Amino acid sequence: MKFKFTVLIFICMLLLPSGVFADQASDALTDANNHVINAAESAKKNDFVLAKQQYDQFNKSWYVFEQDIKSKSKGAYRSIEETMGEVQYAFAKNPISKDQVVQSLNKLISINQKVITGDFSSFTEPASSGNATIKDILQLLDQANAALAQNDVGTAKAKIEAFRNSWLDVEGIVLTQSSKIYGDAERDMVSSYALLTSNPPQITKSAQTLKDMRDYLAPLANKTGYGMIDVITILLREGLEALLVIVALLGFLKKSGHGEKKNWIWYGLGAGALVSVILGVVVQQLFAKGTFGNNNFLIAGCTGLFAAVMLIYMSYWLHSKSSLSNWRAYINGKSTKALASGSLWSLAILSFLAVFREGTETVLFFIGMASSISLVSLLSGIAIGLLILIVVAFLIIKVGVKIPMRPFFLVSSILVFYLCFKFLGMGIHGLQLAGVLKATHSDSLPVADVFGLYPTWENIIPQGILLLAAILVVVYKRVKELKIQQQTNINHI
Amino acid sequence: MQDTLTEMQKNVEANDAAKAAKNAEELESSWEKFEDDVKANQADVYGKVEDPLGAIQTGVKETPLDQAVLKEQIVKLNDALKEIK
Missing domain, CATH: 1.20.1250 (Growth Hormone; Chain: A;)
Structure with missing residues (x-):
């Protein structure tokens, strides 16, 4: 009995992929944030040229992982982008104001650190976006299909990814109208993406799946x-x-x-x-x-x-x-x-x-x-x-x-x-x-x-x-x- | 977006902060619609748009408007937009 139990636990541990809780986006942000910290140091020493260079390194790497941060929290994403604008502005000033540069850099550092530690409490969701509606996700499907029409697999995958992230907002509306459609959509979300990750990417099939999704989800858009x-x-x-x-x-x-x-x-x-x-x-x-x-x-x-x-x-x-x-x-x-x-x-x-x-x-x-x-x-x-x-x-x-x-x-x-x-x-x-x-x-x-x-x-x-x-x-x-x-x-x- | 920029140029020169702020909002929402495509296809241009756009968003909130900086950023943004296919 005891043996069986330990075997079970062992199997369970195997089943839980170890990397699951490792957070790549936070790691990337931690590395990138170090550039901002360096920039702030340089700015304090009045070396604005060096500071800008160091900040630019943060800027470059930000574009690589910004989507991951955005999908974690739109509010945090907006705050970071806004503060990045403040930093750009401060550097563009002529004559440069040391206080403004240092202040904006420090603000960015503190926001980044909050995101790194997973503290999203101080960020408010942007008012305009609110909850995604079925209309919004239908639009994503259309955009994905448009991208596939031009053989742009990368954009299509990104759109499907965005669809998956917005799914939580609309799943209630879908589920209460039809559990079949709910099941179909959950399944097709995965397969339309999987078709594109196969080698070679199965564009026509994926496009068809996306079109089907659009067709069966569209009638549900009216329920509010x-x-x-x-x-x-x-x-x-x-x-x-x-x-x-x-x-x-x-x-x-x-x-x-x-x-x-x-x-x-x-x-x-x-x-x-x-x-x-x-x-x-x-x-x-x-x-x-x-x-x-x-x-x-x-x-x-x-x-x-x-x-x-x-x-x-x-x-x-x-x-x-x-x-x-x-x-x-x-x-x-x-x-x-x-x-x-x-x-x-x-x-x-x-x-x-x-x-x-x-x-x-x-x-x-x-x-x-x-x-x-x-x-x-x-x-x-x-x-x-x-x-x-x-x-x-x-x-x-x-x-x-x-x-x-x-x-x-x-x-x-x-x-x-x-x-x-x-x-x-x-x-x-x-x-x-x-x-x-x-x-x-x-x-x-x-x-x-x-x-x-x-x-x-x-x-x-x-x-x-x-x-x-x-x-x-x-x-x-x-x-x-x-x-x-x-x-x-x-x-x- | 380029039309909005032309309008914004005029508003900045006329020191109209309120209208400039509206223009900035329009720029942001227009950009949102196709930024993903630019990022996927022309990654270098993406950064060239984002940088001045961010600075402009900050600049329109400062009173009085720093006309010199804003005009400079508008030009930068315009140049970047021209590169988009």
């Missing part, structure tokens, strides 16, 4: 407000998956005679919900929406993969409980030993992850919607949505309990495996959306949102391996079981 129904829809959609995991866990505990341990699951669920709400509020208060853009996908990606790994273990456990020999041992009273606390923790963590994953997304949705919906509609929508979820969960558990043990374990192991398969796909997709994992598109690969199947090799290969491994394990156990059966029959003769 939300109603109670939208709130319920989102809650149900996001909540359903978490529900399945929780119900599977509860059912399993009850069936295995450890029903009283179900508090562990409730704690996990409660913690997941609480952390989601807190995280959502924190994110909203501290960060510009753009800053969180890729991180949201990153969180979805990592928790998805982690949950998938834990689910593998769970699925295996459930399946082994449905085998005949184990079942016999069970009946013979050998195993009403208490569930090892290790598994109890796994159950709690699993319910936490399931709720946390969907929870953060849902909370952010609602916060984003809050300005376009009446408070009454929002709250009653949440209340009704939760109520429906609870009723459905209750029904499933009630019905589940009436099913005899073995089939129950078998069915839940299949269910959990399905979730695992899907989470694996969605986790990888999330990482691709965050730009952390590459996406190698292929038309021959199947697409099915419901199974978490996306048309990239990075998705299919791990999922294929998982499926194959599962089939092998099942076959192996079946064979072993038959052998044991034969032996037991022989012994009983």
Whole structure:
């Protein structure tokens, strides 16, 4: 048991790409800022020629990574550019005012340092940009297509990148109108980009994908407000998956005679919900929406993969409980030993992850919607949505309990495996959306949102391996079981 | 953008800070529309536009207007814009 657990942890560590949290843009800015610091020193010593030269080095390198800073925080980006203008102006003055030069350089240094340490609190989002609307992102698609028409892959990729960064602003509007279109758009965002990174870049296919995106997104541009129904829809959609995991866990505990341990699951669920709400509020208060853009996908990606790994273990456990020999041992009273606390923790963590994953997304949705919906509609929508979820969960558990043990374990192991398969796909997709994992598109690969199947090799290969491994394990156990059966029959003769 | 610049030149010479500030805003929003293309295709020109543009944004906020500096930057910006294909 302990061994399996350590193997799991090891796999998890492998799955978390190590460079994930390294921040290239901040590093670039740190280096560039040193030039500004040097320039300020030179200016203080009245050597303005040298100061300008050193500042120009900052200027040159700024153009290389400015987009990364911009996607982290438009407010910070604007502040830096504005201050750069002040520096340029100060140097252009005739006669040069030492104070003005030094002051503007120091201002730039301090802004840069704030951005480097990730402190975006003092930057206000530019009033004009506000939230991206569907019209804005449609424009980005058009610009991308225009660029592709001139074989300008670089600009097209940049436009798709911008689209991805603005996606958070509009996803609520899209999701509440059509979850299919939402799924399609999330998938196509990745594939249209991936097609352009292949060698050679598949321009016609990418252009077609972009055109399709434009076609199915355009009709959604008219919706600007939300109603109670939208709130319920989102809650149900996001909540359903978490529900399945929780119900599977509860059912399993009850069936295995450890029903009283179900508090562990409730704690996990409660913690997941609480952390989601807190995280959502924190994110909203501290960060510009753009800053969180890729991180949201990153969180979805990592928790998805982690949950998938834990689910593998769970699925295996459930399946082994449905085998005949184990079942016999069970009946013979050998195993009403208490569930090892290790598994109890796994159950709690699993319910936490399931709720946390969907929870953060849902909370952010609602916060984003809050300005376009009446408070009454929002709250009653949440209340009704939760109520429906609870009723459905209750029904499933009630019905589940009436099913005899073995089939129950078998069915839940299949269910959990399905979730695992899907989470694996969605986790990888999330990482691709965050730009952390590459996406190698292929038309021959199947697409099915419901199974978490996306048309990239990075998705299919791990999922294929998982499926194959599962089939092998099942076959192996079946064979072993038959052998044991034969032996037991022989012994009983 | 070049039309805006011509207008701005006149406003600076006439010491009209308010109108010059409006011109500066127009320049900024026009630039936003095609700056990505310039950056991708003519990276050297990109910097030549951004530098004087930034200085101009600062300059129009100073009262009284420093006409000499502003005119110099306007000329620089105009030259850079001419290079854009």
